[in-house]
Amino acid sequence: MPTPQTDLQAPTETFQQQFHRRWSSLRDPHVRALAWLLDAPDLLDAHASRWDGRIASIGALSEMDITWLQALDKNPRELYLLINAQPSARLGRYAEKLLTFYLQYTGRLIAHNVQVRNGPNETIGEFDFLVRDEAQSGAVHWEFATKFYLLESHRDQMQADAFVGPNLADSLGAKMNKIMQQQLMLSAHPAAAQYLPQPVTRAQALVKGWLFYGETAERAPVPAALGISAQHCRGFWCEVSALQAGDSDRYLVLPRLEWLAPARAAAGQTLSGAQLREAVQLLFNETLAPVMIAVCDVEDDVALERLRGFLVPDDWRGKAAQRVRHAVVQI
Incomplete structure (x- = not known):
């Protein structure tokens, strides 16, 4: 199986195993x-000059x-009340609710999802969080x-736009360009002041997530110039046909709203x-979106994620290469 942590020189304990222990x-x-949202490594290096x-x-809990x-x-009753209010299938919205709950608990939250309008018919943008x-x-x-x-x-040189979303709709380069050049500039817009309960002293991006590496790049170091945290959460990706599953290996298919924390499930749920x-082929018959899976260790009838990865359709690699070739975004 093409994963970042299967050779003898790899870390003896994966992030997932650290999470389960902690x-x-x-x-x-x-x-x-x-x-996971509070304790996982940041995706980006806050100290990177870029x-x-x-x-x-x-920060540390x-x-x-x-x-x-x-x-x-x-x-967890109060948490469930917030999550179940205006339920959404969007992972980003789910994560926002989790962060809102924590910021409310700590007393740091001033406001969230504050829309800025320039007149009745023009929305300029939205403040995710004011803390x-x-x-x-x-x-x-x-x-x-x-x-x-x-x-x-298949890139000779690693760059931000070579990290693409599973649905190929965006890239790390495009996302950070939008955040840095547009979204973090919102408080400077003349229309923003009337919507701010307090003046904004600084604007920052809080980015969590996972990066997934194919077999030809799994051991390649990430250049410091990209500004990616050296401790970021990692996984693998490969075509279904390239998955080398042993007879004793057990797996979970992870629905989108279960992509954040390392999986924990009853052993009977594993495949x-x-x-x-x-199961993946049935999903591909419905949509050609990559499928997130967890590779699990099973003990005492409990399955704990050891590694995770995306299984992609056979034509995804070619489409991803084309997406990268046409990317012109520069941060």
Whole structure:
């Protein structure tokens, strides 16, 4: 199986295994997703010069935060009320609700989803989050994103636009260009002031997610110039035909709203390699979108994700290469 962590020189413990060890007491799937959102490495390096200080980070969780998450796992009613209000199948919207819940708990939230209009018929943009800065001197604008990009692996030189979304609709380069050049500039628009409860002292992007690597790029270091965190969450991608499943391997197909935290499920929910290929082919018959899977360890009737990856249709690689060739975005 083409994964980043299958040779003897790879880390002895994957991020997933670290997560399961750190959060072994959590059982509720939404609380586990929240724990991942708060505790997972940032996708981008806040100290990289290319971002000019405009990358936000939640930072290390306090012991109070950890105790709060453990208590929330035992009684997640308030979290469910927020998640189930105006339910959405969009992963980004789900992640926004999780972050909103945490910011409300910490008292840092000033406002979220604040639309800026220039007259009754023109929407200029929207502030994802307005949060209190540590000095309590004003509002910080956070543009929030949870992103999943696959590195189109036939590139001679790694670049931001070579990381493309599973549906090929965007790329890491295009997304960060939009955030940096448009969305983080919203508070400077003349129409924004009337919608701001406090002046914005700075604007930053808070970006979480996973990057997925094909077999020809899985060991390639990510150039520091890209501004990607060296600790970012990683996975693999390959065509279904390239998946090398052993007889004892067990898998889960992960629905979109379960893409955040490493999976935890009953062992009876897992699939064999043959069952996985059949399930993925049925999904490809409906849509040609890549399918997220988890490779699991099973112990005491519980399956825990060890690795994750995207299985892509046979023509996805060619389409991704074409998408990258036509990308002209520069950050």
